[in-house]
Amino acid sequence: MPLLPGEREYGTLGANSTCFAYGVATWCFLTGGYVAELVGALEGLICLVAGNMIGVLLASLPLSFACQENGLEQIDACRPAFGPKGMVVVLVLYLINMIGWSGLILVMFGNGIRNIVAAFGYQVGDWIVSAGVALGIGLSFLVVTRGVAMLNRFNAIITPGLVALVIFLFYMLFVGHGWEAISQAEPLAPGPSPLVNYLIAVELGIASGFSWWGGIGFLARNTRTRRNAIFPEVIQLGFSAGAVCAAGTFSALVVQSSDPTEWMIPLGGVFLGVIALVFVALANVTSTAVSVYASGLALRHLRVFRGAQWKWVVLAALFPCLPFVFWPGELSSLGDAFLAYNGTMYAPISGILLVDYFFLRRRGVSLWSIFEDGENGLYYHVKGINWLALGALLMGQVLYVFLYNPFSGATHEWLRFANPSLASFLLSGLIYGMGMLVLGGGQRPDRVQEVEPGGFIRPNI
Amino acid sequence: MDPNGRAGANNRSEERMAAQAQRVAELEHRIRALSELGDAELGEFTRLDWVLLLVLGAAVPLAVLYWGAP
Numbered sequence: 001m002p003l004l005p006g007e008r009e010y011g012t013l014g015a016n017s018t019c020f021a022y023g024v025a026t027w028c029f030l031t032g033g034y035v036a037e038l039v040g041a042l043e044g045l046i047c048l049v050a051g052n053m054i055g056v057l058l059a060s061l062p063l064s065f066a067c068q069e070n071g072l073e074q075i076d077a078c079r080p081a082f083g084p085k086g087m088v089v090v091l092v093l094y095l096i097n098m099i100g101w102s103g104l105i106l107v108m109f110g111n112g113i114r115n116i117v118a119a120f121g122y123q124v125g126d127w128i129v130s131a132g133v134a135l136g137i138g139l140s141f142l143v144v145t146r147g148v149a150m151l152n153r154f155n156a157i158i159t160p161g162l163v164a165l166v167i168f169l170f171y172m173l174f175v176g177h178g179w180e181a182i183s184q185a186e187p188l189a190p191g192p193s194p195l196v197n198y199l200i201a202v203e204l205g206i207a208s209g210f211s212w213w214g215g216i217g218f219l220a221r222n223t224r225t226r227r228n229a230i231f232p233e234v235i236q237l238g239f240s241a242g243a244v245c246a247a248g249t250f251s252a253l254v255v256q257s258s259d260p261t262e263w264m265i266p267l268g269g270v271f272l273g274v275i276a277l278v279f280v281a282l283a284n285v286t287s288t289a290v291s292v293y294a295s296g297l298a299l300r301h302l303r304v305f306r307g308a309q310w311k312w313v314v315l316a317a318l319f320p321c322l323p324f325v326f327w328p329g330e331l332s333s334l335g336d337a338f339l340a341y342n343g344t345m346y347a348p349i350s351g352i353l354l355v356d357y358f359f360l361r362r363r364g365v366s367l368w369s370i371f372e373d374g375e376n377g378l379y380y381h382v383k384g385i386n387w388l389a390l391g392a393l394l395m396g397q398v399l400y401v402f403l404y405n406p407f408s409g410a411t412h413e414w415l416r417f418a419n420p421s422l423a424s425f426l427l428s429g430l431i432y433g434m435g436m437l438v439l440g441g442g443q444r445p446d447r448v449q450e451v452e453p454g455g456f457i458r459p460n461i
Numbered sequence: 462m463d464p465n466g467r468a469g470a471n472n473r474s475e476e477r478m479a480a481q482a483q484r485v486a487e488l489e490h491r492i493r494a495l496s497e498l499g500d501a502e503l504g505e506f507t508r509l510d511w512v513l514l515l516v517l518g519a520a521v522p523l524a525v526l527y528w529g530a531p
Contacts (some may be wrong), residue, residue, distance in 0.1 A: 004495065042529070047529075056518070202526055224505040262503075455489075
């Protein structure tokens, strides 16, 4: 259901604090650790903060305005461009993003348990990581099935604690080691070319910004004004979250490990380190729960889950995390590739949505047609799918992988001139915009009437 | 065939249809209300906001990235 202005929770303070709370999560530490493999502290700081801000801006531009002005969730905001069936592709990519993050954080939870046990002098096998992932899945299920109130209660404790943890990390780094030691620490596993390392780190920063795509619509539709829909996202999800990621990079460089659960004891000593580790483990459960909750809401867009009990929807969202129980090490080693893959997924989608909402539809969409699955809807396209949008999305992804393949690590020499996320954002937007103009005989779609007659044939709620 | 079971199933089906009709009516009400909103209710976004947003979110970060390259 689209949200009415009276139901929206966030003014300026609320939007900023919620974006900040959303931004400061344990996945920031993972991102910081991945960047530390490539570059040093100053370059990491620049890539993460500046890259994150650019990624968040490009993901937010179309979504924030479309979701705030129409009270829509981001998946519904994709319907005009992709069609009622075509948007299932976006939904699948969104679920891959959420499940991937959930799995990586669950492995971090399992690693945290192993390191807590090790701090007490017990050496256990890798089975404890698998057991931790299974336990994390169970705890997430318990939290999420108790609803958003339980989730908010957990977050009210965890978020201030995470802020304290970041301050603790900065304090231990700067007081215990100093900027000179941090800035001179060598990257963990750099490639032969410093420029290519930097360009990949820039890409990881931008992809990290794009990875907030899944939360942007939810935040924007809950704001009362347009300014509050976008500025807090760029400042908090972009700048603040980038700074938290940088704290992760500094820690990884000093400890010489990209695993966040290995930072706390060397930096803070056994007593404070174990307390911090326990806290990180708890924070991982809430981060997973937020991610699974969002996945559950997304699954509700599919007809099969629309009337299902919430616990079954949550189970369906958690089910794809099961491989992380059996292969935690193998799957988490793909984490940096997965982070870059966020750019592969969301950069072209954002380019398409930007052109669609601002250029083609001039910020006017038909809510009647967005919630209409029948052929009479304006956004039905061809059999419910806008093949042009899917083609443009595919071309953007191909260009991304051509410039930088996140799974093999291969780069093309053109990477020096074109950032993969920005290039695929531009290419997909361009193909989609030009294609729609050609299909429309050189004309943009007609403006939506201010007051439409309304009525549904096949409503999709 | 159990006649009570069939009646129960029919009741559940009617309840589902009634709930669906209620959701559609609520959606129609919301769409009509949202269609009437303008800058006064949704907040304005001026040219100055656009300039500030693009400088803050794109121009400055791009300049910093360029400056920081090895």
